[in-house]
Amino acid sequence: MAETGTDIGAPAVLDRxxxxxxxxxxxxxxxxxxxxxxxxGAVVLAEIDSGDRLPYGWGVELxxxxxxxxxxxxxxxxxxxxxxxxxxxxxxxxxxxxxxxxRAPDGGLTVTAGEGEGAARPSFAFIGVxxxxxxxxxxxxxxxxxxxxxxxxxxxxxxxxxIVAVECTExxxxxxxVSMGSGPAAENGYDLAxxxxxxxxxxxxxxxxxxxxxxxxxxxxxxxGAAVLEEVAHRPADRPTAAAAxxxxxxxxxxMGRAMPPVDLRRLMGDSLDSAHWDDIAExxxxxxxxxxxxxxxxxxxxxxxxxxxxxxxxxWRRWDSCFDLDFSFMHGGPVRSSVRSRHRQWMTHKLAxxxxxxxxxxxxxxxxxxxxxxxxxxxxxxxxEFHARARDAAGGRDGPGGDGRTGGGVPAAAAHxxxxxxx
Amino acid sequence: MPLPxxxxxxxxxxxxxxxxxxxxxxxxxxxFRPGQFAMLYAFGVGDIxxxxxGILPHRHRLMHTVxxxxxxSTALCELGPGDTVGVRGPFGTVWDTSRAAGGDVLxxxxxxxxxxxxxxVYEVFRAPHRFRRVHVLIGARTPGDLVxxxxxxxxxxxxxxxxxxxxxxxxxxxxxxxxLVTGLLGHARFDPPGTTAYVCGPEVMIRATAxxxxxxxxxxxxxxxSLERTMRCGTGHCGHCQLGPLLLCRDGAVLGYDxxxxxxxxxxL
Ligand SMILES: Cc1cc2nc3c(=O)[nH]c(=O)nc-3n(C[C@H](O)[C@H](O)[C@H](O)COP(=O)(O)OP(=O)(O)OC[C@H]3O[C@@H](n4cnc5c(N)ncnc54)[C@H](O)[C@@H]3O)c2cc1C
Ligand code: SF4
Ligand code: SF4
Ligand code: FES
Numbered sequence: 001m002a003e004t005g006t007d008i009g010a011p012a013v014l015d016r017x018x019x020x021x022x023x024x025x026x027x028x029x030x031x032x033x034x035x036x037x038x039x040x041g042a043v044v045l046a047e048i049d050s051g052d053r054l055p056y057g058w059g060v061e062l063x064x065x066x067x068x069x070x071x072x073x074x075x076x077x078x079x080x081x082x083x084x085x086x087x088x089x090x091x092x093x094x095x096x097x098x099x100x101x102x103r104a105p106d107g108g109l110t111v112t113a114g115e116g117e118g119a120a121r122p123s124f125a126f127i128g129v130x131x132x133x134x135x136x137x138x139x140x141x142x143x144x145x146x147x148x149x150x151x152x153x154x155x156x157x158x159x160x161x162x163i164v165a166v167e168c169t170e171x172x173x174x175x176x177x178v179s180m181g182s183g184p185a186a187e188n189g190y191d192l193a194x195x196x197x198x199x200x201x202x203x204x205x206x207x208x209x210x211x212x213x214x215x216x217x218x219x220x221x222x223x224x225g226a227a228v229l230e231e232v233a234h235r236p237a238d239r240p241t242a243a244a245a246x247x248x249x250x251x252x253x254x255x256m257g258r259a260m261p262p263v264d265l266r267r268l269m270g271d272s273l274d275s276a277h278w279d280d281i282a283e284x285x286x287x288x289x290x291x292x293x294x295x296x297x298x299x300x301x302x303x304x305x306x307x308x309x310x311x312x313x314x315x316x317w318r319r320w321d322s323c324f325d326l327d328f329s330f331m332h333g334g335p336v337r338s339s340v341r342s343r344h345r346q347w348m349t350h351k352l353a354x355x356x357x358x359x360x361x362x363x364x365x366x367x368x369x370x371x372x373x374x375x376x377x378x379x380x381x382x383x384x385x386e387f388h389a390r391a392r393d394a395a396g397g398r399d400g401p402g403g404d405g406r407t408g409g410g411v412p413a414a415a416a417h418x419x420x421x422x423x424x
Numbered sequence: 425m426p427l428p429x430x431x432x433x434x435x436x437x438x439x440x441x442x443x444x445x446x447x448x449x450x451x452x453x454x455x456f457r458p459g460q461f462a463m464l465y466a467f468g469v470g471d472i473x474x475x476x477x478g479i480l481p482h483r484h485r486l487m488h489t490v491x492x493x494x495x496x497s498t499a500l501c502e503l504g505p506g507d508t509v510g511v512r513g514p515f516g517t518v519w520d521t522s523r524a525a526g527g528d529v530l531x532x533x534x535x536x537x538x539x540x541x542x543x544x545v546y547e548v549f550r551a552p553h554r555f556r557r558v559h560v561l562i563g564a565r566t567p568g569d570l571v572x573x574x575x576x577x578x579x580x581x582x583x584x585x586x587x588x589x590x591x592x593x594x595x596x597x598x599x600x601x602x603x604l605v606t607g608l609l610g611h612a613r614f615d616p617p618g619t620t621a622y623v624c625g626p627e628v629m630i631r632a633t634a635x636x637x638x639x640x641x642x643x644x645x646x647x648x649x650s651l652e653r654t655m656r657c658g659t660g661h662c663g664h665c666q667l668g669p670l671l672l673c674r675d676g677a678v679l680g681y682d683x684x685x686x687x688x689x690x691x692x693l
Contacts, residue, residue: 099425101510103467108449109428109508147674149659273690300663303656307468314468321662328664331654332493342692350666357669 007193007219009226011237014194014216019077020051021232022164022192026125029228031162034090035127036083041069043083045090048127055080062172062257062368065377074198075214078128081172082367086296087133090124091157092140095319098153098303103312114316115153125162129190131183132175132367134165136296138189142359143299162224165190169248173257174368176381180260182365184252191225192218195245217245258368258381261388265362269353272387273345281383282341284376289322291370291378292347297355297363300328323347348380426465426510427451431503432485437571441491441536442501443477446511452484453511458543459519459650459678463658464488465510466499473655473673474500475540476514486511489539489571515658517678519544519648524555524620529585530612531560532633534605534625538562538571540650540677541624549584558585559612563605563629567591567598586612605629606636616641623681624650631688634681644682651676651684668693 014022026033027049035048038055048054054077061068062081072079097114104110115121129137137158144154168177168184177183186193195217217237220226261268272278292298302321307314321328323346329336337343355363364380371379392398429446436442456462456476465471478487492501503509519541521529529548533541548558560579564570570589579587588608590601601608605625619642623633630649637647651672656662658673665672668687670679687693 101426101465101467103508107430107506107508109467109510111425111428111510113425144661147660149661151659151661273693299661301656302662302664303470305468305470311468318662321656321664323663323666329654331652336653337692339692346666346693349668354666354669358666358671 007221008223009220011220011242012218012229012234013237013241014218014232014234016051016077016214018233019054019194019216022228023048023051023127025228025231026127026162026164028231029125031123031125033125033127034087036078036080038069042067043069043080045083045085045087051077054078054127059170060172062174062372063377064174064371064379064382065374067372074200076170076196076198078166078194078196079170079198081168081170081175082130082132082296082369082372084294084369084373086294086367086369087126087129087137088140088296088299090122090126091137091161092144092151092154092299095317096153098316098318100313100315103314115156121156121160123160123162124157125164127164127166129163129165130168130367131165131186132168132177132180132365133296134163134186134189135177135180135182135365136367137163139297139355139359139361139363139365140299142361143297146359162228163190163192165193165221167193167195167245167249167252169196169252171252171256172368172372174371174379175256175366176258176260176368177366178253178256178259179262180362180364180366185249186219188221191222192220192229194218195249197241197244197248201244201248212244215241217241258371258379260366260381261385263388265384266353266356268384268387268391269349271391273349275387275390277383277386277390278341278345280386281344281378282339284378285340285344286376287324287326287340287343288375289324290373290375291380292322292324293320294369294373295351296367296369297351297365298322302328323350348383351380352384426463426471426512427453428508429486429511431505431507431509434504437489438491438569440493440501441489441571443487443489443571444500444503444509445478445480446486446488446509447483449508453513455479455484456486456514456543457518458547459540460514460516461540461658461677462486462488462511462513463515463655464490464496464500465512466496466503467508467510469499470496471510471512472496472500473515473652473658473677475650475677477539477542478546479543487542489536489542491536512658515673517676519547519622519650519678521547521554521620523646526554527556527618527620528614529555529558530609530614530619530621530637531558532605532621532623532625533560533562534629534633535564535569536571537623537625537629537650538576541622542572542575544622545579549579552584556618557614559614560585560587561605561608561612562587562589563591563608563625564589565592567595588612604632606633609636609640617643620646620648622648627651627688634685638681644685645680647681648678649681649684650678651688 165186351363433445477489492498
């Protein structure tokens with residue numbers, strides 16, 4: 001697992017065969033290699049045994065409530081933005097058996113560990129982790145492994161995960177990582193970081209376009225990253241390639257589809273708890289929980305206890321839960337958050353504000369998934385803008401709460417890096 | 425993972441509430457402190473947060489008092505000596521007495537809210553000279569809902585502090601006070617700015633009591649309350665116990681009213 005924020009060693013260049021060799025080298029090290037691949041009309045994450053399974057030549061078309069694949073002529077492998085899944089599928093799986101218990105005839109009780117506390121621990125290699133998702137992993141590190149009681153399942157999977165990040169050169173229409181300070185460049189938290197250059201990208205000089213080959217700039221972020229790179233054919237990075245890669249990422253940062261309002265979102269949300277706009281959102285929101293399911297940082301779970309037919313063997317399962325579920329806040333006497341208004345408020349204020357209080361960072365990394373996969377197209381950036389507009393109106397046209405001109409992420413980028421820098 | 429504990433004693437408290445003394449079968453959990461809670465696992469049914477109502481150094485024993493209100497609490501209440509439960513913990517914050525030393529202490533309980541306060545009462549009673557005056561004020565809906573009646577009778581008669589009880593609805597045999605627990609504050613002598621209050625009970629009772637105490641001049645951060653939200657993990661991972669910026673299993677359940685008041689004032693937070 002990458003622990004360093006600075007690259008070690010000199011950057012290198014891989015061609016398409018080199019990328020394929022990288023996938024095979026990671027598999028040969030006994031890792032389960034997970035990467036993006038096309039299935040059922042979407043770019044999904046799946047186990048891949050070869051680089052050929054990557055979505056070469058596929059892009060996506062995104063809008064609020066809409067996701068479509070689209071063919072690309074440049075053959076790019078990573079020119080699609082976030083799909084319906086995120087890496088939490090593997091690091092914080094949807095269902096886990098935490099422990100099982102056996103009751104003896106004399107009333108005795110034996111408890112046996114499930115996954116995470118002794119049992120089989122998968123060792124993953126993730127190919128194509130976006131900067132927003134790198135940040136999401138860092139956020140989940142703090143939530144699940146950073147406190148007084150680290151989660152065994154998460155920690156075991158996370159510590160053994162090898163991360164190949166891919167910088168973002170083709171942001172989607174729903175992306176806003178720039179305003180959350182989480183992309184499009186990969187700055188830390190990876191073993192290897194790739195930047196894809198296609199035949200459309202030239203040698204880095206302004207008029208050199210169109211004569212480049214399909215290749216990947218590789219930066220090394222850990223010792224294991226360096227060792228793996230040694231196992232595949234590569235060449236040292238030439239200056240034009242390095243410059244072209246940098247230009248592509250800088251360009252991408254100017255082409256974000258969306259942005260959060262440039263205010264302190266934490267304060268904006270904190271000051272908007274009683275806003276009438278929550279009623280407006282509640283009229284549209286179906287409380288289906290899709291947004292929490294696709295969000296790469298949403299971590300909430302519930303428990304299920306089951307017994308077998310003998311009644312003497314019981315299992316404790318943990319599964320993903322959603323704060324949109326009415327039962328989520330159930331107490332003796334009824335749910336605390338019975339209205340959709342209060343449940344949507346819980347979700348959005350948690351993502352953008354109270355997450356700071358609980359875990360020291362924003363809970364939103366600007367990946368845009370919740371915007372895309374909301375069946376009624378509710379867009380967190382638009383709702384935040386509306387809260388901001390209302391706060392500004394209430395303040396008589398002045399900038400309103402938090403209107404101090406800072407970025408939407410609420411923390412300067414440098415501070416955000418410090419707080420989210422990997423597994424503590 | 426829970427550790428197996430055996431029920432060594434069961435005492436019925438009210439029609440729907442019982443106390444249990446638990447002893448580790450083998451390995452013991454780290455020591456609990458007053459105000460903290462355990463996740464008690466009823467075999468095959470589930471686990472729920474239950475405050476520690478007694479901390480017994482002998483054989484690492486713990487006491488818990490459970491009111492049967494649903495699936496897990498009912499399953500726990502039905503256990504008897506010899507049965508086993510799974511216990512995880514200790515979780516949560518404590519009833520801190522370090523800053524209360526030298527001043528007056530008010531312990532105010534509503535119904536089963538006395539359970540989490542019971543170990544605090546004994547901690548205070550063991551060293552009464554650390555404090556100026558100590559009052560334990562206990563309220564319940566009816567006399568039948570009062571817990572630890574034998575003990576509270578002893579506290580009232582011979583305890584180092586003043587212990588007073590009241591009920592909302594008296595029955596034929598009740599000769600004591602009638603009315604809300606806040607009504608007992610009139611009889612208690614304390615110097616508000618130097619007083620620390622420990623309050624637990626239903627949320628409405630906590631709100632009313634804390635408001636009254638602040639109104640009488642206590643500093644909000646010296647009014648400590650214990651709040652309840654649904655809890656699944658106790659370890660800060662499941663998200664269920666959120667109350668605005670707080671994870672109550674980690675930042676609570678005991679917290680100052682200065683932090684709790686604005687959160688309790690927002691509906692459906
Ligand atoms: C920190 C803390 C300390 C507690 N201490 C005690 C105690 O000492 N004695 C005692 O009898 N009870 C205590 N409770 C309340 C107790 O946890 C609930 O009565 C219990 O969760 C109800 O679960 P159930 O399965 O029996 O009920 P059901 O109604 O079947 O509950 C279903 C689920 O709802 C949730 N739930 C229901 N009621 C509550 C509630 N009041 N608080 C939190 N979650 C709830 C639980 O997650 C439960 O699993 C405490 C709660 C908290 C948060
Ligand atoms: S809240 Fe939406 S945009 Fe932010 S990280 Fe979650 S899914 Fe992505
Ligand atoms: S915001 Fe959209 S995705 Fe989220 S719960 Fe409401 S309808 Fe479902
Ligand atoms: S009980 Fe799970 S986070 Fe607090």
